[in-house]
Amino acid sequence: MSILLFSAFLITLILIIRYFVSSNKVNGLKLLTIFGIIIGISALIINSLFKRNFAASTPENIQIENLTAKNLKIYAIAFWDNNWNGTSVHVTYDKELKPNKKSDFWIENDGNNEFWIVAKNKQNGIEYLNVITEKESNFDFKITKTQNIEPEKVAMAKELILKTDENEQMESFAFWTNIILIGVLILSLIKIT
Numbered sequence: 001m002s003i004l005l006f007s008a009f010l011i012t013l014i015l016i017i018r019y020f021v022s023s024n025k026v027n028g029l030k031l032l033t034i035f036g037i038i039i040g041i042s043a044l045i046i047n048s049l050f051k052r053n054f055a056a057s058t059p060e061n062i063q064i065e066n067l068t069a070k071n072l073k074i075y076a077i078a079f080w081d082n083n084w085n086g087t088s089v090h091v092t093y094d095k096e097l098k099p100n101k102k103s104d105f106w107i108e109n110d111g112n113n114e115f116w117i118v119a120k121n122k123q124n125g126i127e128y129l130n131v132i133t134e135k136e137s138n139f140d141f142k143i144t145k146t147q148n149i150e151p152e153k154v155a156m157a158k159e160l161i162l163k164t165d166e167n168e169q170m171e172s173f174a175f176w177t178n179i180i181l182i183g184v185l186i187l188s189l190i191k192i193t
Helices: 003-018 025-051 151-192
Strands: 061-064 070-080 085-095 104-106 112-120 127-131 138-143
Touching: 003 025, 003 085, 003 138, 003 151, 025 151, 061 070, 061 085, 070 104, 070 151, 085 104, 085 127, 112 138, 112 151, 127 151
Parallel strands: 061 138
Antiparallel strands: 061 104, 070 085, 070 112, 112 127
16 A cells, blocks of 8 residues: 555544544644644655656666657566576656657666567557667667557557556545545544634
C-alpha cells in the first residue's frame, strides 16, 4: 500500500472518530485533528521526495526532443536478464512532452539487455518505439513522425505501459484525496476553536 493511500485511510479514520465523538471533548479532538494534518502533510512530503528518486548504479541519460505537432507521453522500458535477479522488465514514465520541447531523464542500465524508448499519443497509440541495444551512457533522440513499428513490440509496449499508467492514475487519485482530506481536517479544526 502506498504511503498516500495509508495516509488517506488514517485521515478518514480520524474524521470518522471526530464525527462520532461528543463535542465536549474539544481538547482531544484538537490534538487528534492536528495529528491527522501532520500525518497528511508528512505523507505528501515523503511521496514527493521519493516519487522520482534515482539511485541507479549504472545510469543512462535519455534526452528526447518532440518534433511532432502532438503531445506525447514518454516512457523507457528496460529489459534485464542477469544472474542476481533473473529476467525482469521495468517501465519508467518520464512526462508528457509538448511539441518542440525536450525531455531529460535517467534510467537504470545495470545488466539490461536492451531498452525501448516509447512515445504514446492521447489516444493511447504508440507514435514512436526505438529499441536500443548499444552500451553507451548518453542517448539523444528526436521524435519526428510515426514510424513503422513491429506490431508485436507495439502490443507488448502497450501492455507494459498500461500498468504504469494505472499506477500513475492511482497515485494521482491518492494525492488529491489526501489534499481534500487535509482540507476537511483544517476546516474542522477551525470549527473546533
